Amino acid sequence: MTTANSPAIEMRGIEKSFGTNPVLKNVDFSVTVGEVHALAGENGAGKSTLMKILQGVYQKDAGEILVSSQVTEIEDTFAARRAGIGMVFQEFSLIPSLTVAQNIFLTNEPTKFGLIDDAKAKALALGIFKEMEVEVDPSRTVESMPTALWQLTEIAKALAQNAKVLIMDEPTASLAKHEAEGLFALIERLKAKGIAIVYISHRMDEIYRIANRITVLRDGSRVLTESLKKVSPEQIVEAIVGRKSAAHLVHKSRADKISSQIALDVKNLSSGPKLQNVSLQLRRGEILGLAGLMGSGRTELVNTLFGILKPTSGTISINGKLVDISSPKRAIDNRIALVPEDRRSQGLVLDHPVTENLTLPLLDDLKSSGLLSKKKIAVKSKEIIDQFDIKLAHPSIRVSSLSGGNQQKVVIGKWLGTNPEILLMDEPTAGVDIGTKSEILDLVRRIADSGKSVILVSSELPELLSVSDRILVLKDGHVSKSLNRDEIPSEEFLQLAIQGAA
């Protein structure tokens, strides 16, 4: 048996490239027995690549991995499991139609006379849950339980395989507050039993609460490893963000373009547990940025404003008039448009030609003598394509053959074709190359300059800071801060506000 402070896992000098693109550069990382080690960094910093190497999903190009001080080759996921490395997946890795016990022992089923012994599996599962000090009925099917119990089942599954190291990727993202408390208590108990935990999270308050040490990766390199007792939130954020220069992201004040007229007035809007009592005002010509962590309620807010989610309480007024937005159709009638988060599944019919995608919300206006007019459709599409400078060989090619940036322009163009007064945009630059990104941001400014109002959700703070006139910070479904752009001196300041540490 290993003792506390002896390393459970050591990764030394890990290198990994995809093609010619290095994603991990000489990274060291270790977790000791009974320690919670937080792993932080921006998207693309290399966190998940590092953890996938540990799980045997990817192979390292160079470096070595020691498990309980023994050099160990982790050539596949089976080797990782034999080495005692367990993963609590962000997207749960359970079979919904099987019971809890059946899931815990999947591929590892106890047998009697060659047949599966479900009674024994149930008893063993009960034993594991008892040791975790949680109550889960092992004979229930997973799909019949709330997601918080799915996570406990995942942890039990890892423990059933004798995991000594647990990797938890954003484990609280899908949990309500009291469920997260339960998870933290469980993590403490697991620590006491000598389980080492790698805790991937962006939430500063959680990291300070449960982790012993933190490692920050940036652009594939390790930039910080420190005991949390010796490091401030500001230092962590600076390590995460680094110093970047990006000329196209400079903010230009647009105060002269914002009218005093209030276009959208939302009072005490709630929808389910994920959006509570949100109030906001949006002026004509204004760009309002929505900041917050994953699950903070940003997407829920724009989806409620577009009628995809039903408001459970609160009011929405447009130009001073109370409106009912209980379906996307009503939202469109009130001249609201949404550029959704996932353009491929929510924004486009990928196999259809660009023209058909662009004119889908406009078909009522493109008829002649009751039938759709091919000519009117072609003219309208051409107009939008020119206006947004969408680069394509021919308007009749399929949207799926366009680049991500041009696809996004099709989505934006499609909605602006309806001439909305209020444009909601959820992560409009996700997966778009740098050049198109600044084009889209310019486009957002021009849309607002023409007197329309924009609400922009983005996880990329520099971009949010460059276009927003005002930023609302959401946390756990409510507004935690409302900041004018000139009140925000730096990206670090905003990052701290989002993580609730400032």
Next chain:
Amino acid sequence: MSTKTTTGLALNRLKRFEWQQNIIYIGFAAVFILFAVLLADSGFTSPNNLLNIFRQTATISIMAVAMTYVIAAAEIDLSIGSVAGLAAVVSAMTIDSFGLIPGIAAGLAVGAIAGAISGGLVAWLKVPSFLVTLGMLGLVVGVARWITESAPIPIADQTFIAIFGGADLGPIPGLLIWVAAAVSIGAIVMNKTKFGRHVRATGGNLVAAGYTGVKTARIKFMVLLLSGVVASLAGMLYAGRLQSGRFQWGTGDELSVIAAVILGGTSLFGGRGMVVGSLFGALFIGLINNGLILAGLDVSQQQVVRGAIIILAVALSRKK
């Protein structure tokens, strides 16, 4: 404390009883009682008629056992009816030239080859099973017509006829023994072996099953192979009962079989497999066919009523 927990768990289980998954048993009983009352004079409940229902649905029941595995793995096999037809003619022709044992082997080989080709394409080349088996359906019918020049092949071998459905074991028809064997083996393998568990895991969440170490491609290959071999067996049961091989044996059976499986509570989206339910689904369809004939409906009316009942029953047994 333990008794309290036990009653608590039992209560929970009752509350969680999945009505939709088990509706086939309720529906079966209801329709049975209805016909027994309405058709009492037409001899619906006579032992002979009931055995007849069993006999007529035997091949559907047996193929439904294998189809339960295919659908539980979130795949589909549309080729079973035509594989049964080809297996019937191939075994009839082989018996004629080479004798009993080579005939049985050749019949089974038909399903094994067709199943292995479909399974390989689905498992490793990731072609959707709907398309692969739809193509296989046409291909297999074509081969069967080609080699027989669309003519029936009579079977004279009495042993073959006795084994595959012609003979009775005392009062019990041989076909019933085949069905009982297929269903009991199928149910035990589904619920009590790693293979059955892994089939349901593959259909329930392909990625998660793979991450957990289930060899999902192999599972997909295996269920389609199994389905092909069982379809061959069904074809030989047709050949034995009807004492000849014809390419038409089994034509259109895939639809009855799929309906039986869905009626039995297996999810078309995979992850669930109810073998005993599939048997009752098949019997339910047989019951309706039989009752409608006894009620004196003509063929076109039977088709309409049968279609409506199946749509209704499938809608009720669908989860959510």
